[in-house]
Amino acid sequence: MEVAKISNIFNHYFNFLLDYSPRVVSALLILLFGIWGIKILRKVVERIMIKRELEPTLIQFTLDILIWGVRILLFVTVISRLGIETSSFVAILGAIGLAVGMSLQGSLSNFAGGMLIIMFKPFKVGDNIEAQGETGKVLEIHIFTTKILTAQNQIIYIPNGVLSNGKIKNFSQKTMRRSDLIVRTNYDSDIKVVKSQLEEIVKNHPKVLKSPSPEVSVHELTDSTVNFAVKIWVKNTDFARTSSDILQESKGVVKL
Numbered sequence: 001m002e003v004a005k006i007s008n009i010f011n012h013y014f015n016f017l018l019d020y021s022p023r024v025v026s027a028l029l030i031l032l033f034g035i036w037g038i039k040i041l042r043k044v045v046e047r048i049m050i051k052r053e054l055e056p057t058l059i060q061f062t063l064d065i066l067i068w069g070v071r072i073l074l075f076v077t078v079i080s081r082l083g084i085e086t087s088s089f090v091a092i093l094g095a096i097g098l099a100v101g102m103s104l105q106g107s108l109s110n111f112a113g114g115m116l117i118i119m120f121k122p123f124k125v126g127d128n129i130e131a132q133g134e135t136g137k138v139l140e141i142h143i144f145t146t147k148i149l150t151a152q153n154q155i156i157y158i159p160n161g162v163l164s165n166g167k168i169k170n171f172s173q174k175t176m177r178r179s180d181l182i183v184r185t186n187y188d189s190d191i192k193v194v195k196s197q198l199e200e201i202v203k204n205h206p207k208v209l210k211s212p213s214p215e216v217s218v219h220e221l222t223d224s225t226v227n228f229a230v231k232i233w234v235k236n237t238d239f240a241r242t243s244s245d246i247l248q249e250s251k252g253v254v255k256l
Helices: 002-051 056-081 086-103 105-120 160-165 191-204 236-250
Strands: 128-131 134-141 145-150 155-159 168-170 176-185 215-221 226-235
Touching: 002 056, 056 105, 105 134, 105 145, 105 155, 105 160, 134 155, 145 160, 155 160, 176 236, 191 215, 191 226, 191 236, 226 236
Parallel strands: none
Antiparallel strands: 128 134, 128 168, 134 145, 145 155, 176 226, 215 226
């Protein structure tokens, strides 16, 4: 009796393995070919996006989303092939996703902001910007934050949520920039002479562009000074140095 019982159990499990083994084999084949196909897909999509000269940040983000989406699809296909019910599994994933989404509302806002920045490109890596009270050079654009380097050699991380919804000044999108300077002198000075001397200083500076033409005009009359507005156009790379030069040279023609 014991031998017959053991034999029946053995036959039961042996038949189960015979019936189930094709599913296991096919699931393993799908998994192996799926992993191989994902690698090929990543290389092909990456090559296409690089050929179209898309932003590196956009390329990496798109690849991550695409590959993870395909991986999830492959996982569901494999467990479905094994005979596991997928409807309940998908429901569980949905519930988990909802709970995570509610607990990470701030992070999702930054994620959406990162998407907007990547898609609409108000700035790119290497640009000099002013945003959220900070000014500096963009070093990296991540999905949740943007990393900038200030003139004081400080690293600032700005959340993309507030960054995408706020005002952004991009100083690098145009090749040239106007510098608006104020030069003050007292009422003992001859206004016409001072204006002529300032125009000469601006005209002789090698970094000041001839077109658009610079402007020197009386900006304001205060109780004690006459304020001249000096407006010059320079290349972005020459902005700070040229503005400093003009102010320094103007010191010799004004009286305070």
